[in-house]
Amino acid sequence: MNCRRCGTPLRKPGDYCLTCNTANADAVVVEFSADRARLTMLDEDEVVGETTVTTRPESDEQLTEIQLRNFAGRVADEIRRKRPDTVYAAGAREPLRETRAQVHHEFYRVPDAEAGAGEGGSGESTAGDDASPVVSWVLDRRGDRALQVVETPPREKIGGSHSTLIGDRKGRKAVGTVAQHPHVKKIVPGPIDAGGTGSRTGLRAKATRAGTNGNVRLLLRDGSSVQENRIVTTAMDRETGERVREDLNEALRDAELQDE
Known part of the structure; x- marks a missing residue:
């Protein structure tokens, strides 16, 4: 394969051309x-x-x-x-x-x-x-409208009237994992409900179905405590919000905060 701009032979298909500084694969x-x-x-x-x-x-x-x-x-x-x-x-x-x-x-x-x-x-x-x-x-x-990438540092994405997170270190890890996603704009922690069904597997985290505006919720469960946190994304509708939700749940599974 040759560079699409200057014609220089590339060692492997799609390589970046160092001769004319041109990408041959996006x-x-x-x-x-x-x-x-x-x-x-x-x-x-x-x-x-x-x-x-x-x-x-x-x-x-x-x-x-x-x-x-x-x-x-x-x-x-x-x-x-x-x-x-x-x-x-x-x-x-x-x-x-x-x-x-x-x-x-x-x-x-x-x-x-x-x-x-x-x-x-x-x-x-x-x-x-x-x-x-x-x-x-x-x-x-790939023809879908690209989602805006948020450059804000993960720590600065977390805010709201409630600052307490359930699950201590694991709760912070779950929120931090979500905050690292490039299409998450803001995380707003919600109130803690102590009347949920008890969990025997420690803290579990799950991003719930996207709304019509593309935003999702991060549900944290730890013992009998439940906390629903609002996740503001750059998605523009439910379909693109679902793509972000799937990616968030995959990241939470990778962080061992969600069952396989």
Whole structure:
């Protein structure tokens, strides 16, 4: 593949061109399985190439912590080569979570597909194959109006007349996890209701169904205490609010604050 601007040959499909400082992919879709990750590079609504990163466990068990970190590091390196605006990811949770921690691009988890991530070999290819269900899902929604990204530091997003959060450290962790999302503008803690059904699993957090204005609620449960916190998002309607809600719940699961 050559650079779309200056024609310089690129080492891998979708690489950022260092000759003329031009991005040749504005998004990367990563499909993870336990031992491989398939990266598909997109330029607007066109697939411009694919790359597959593989790893091999030292035994039949799951990847060790070091192997997982190295595997995710190789995927993160491939993403950084492209300098995309956005990364979309689906599939195996552990390598996805570790990769998200290693990159600083706008990063979204998207619904998994029945097809396995990266099936069909390794190496690079140009966009000749049919797009996977995950890539098709992303392409179908890339035409939607982009949501505004909030640059406010997470700590400054929290405010309102109620300052107390249930669950102590875990409650603060749940709110902090939500506050880190780029499409969350503000979190307004609500009053605490001590008359809820008791929880035996410690603090649990869940983002509830979006309203017509795109905003959601963060429901915290700890023992018999319940707290409903208002989450103001940059979504403009219920449909886009649901996309933010799904992403928030995924982040809460990753933080081990929500049941699988």
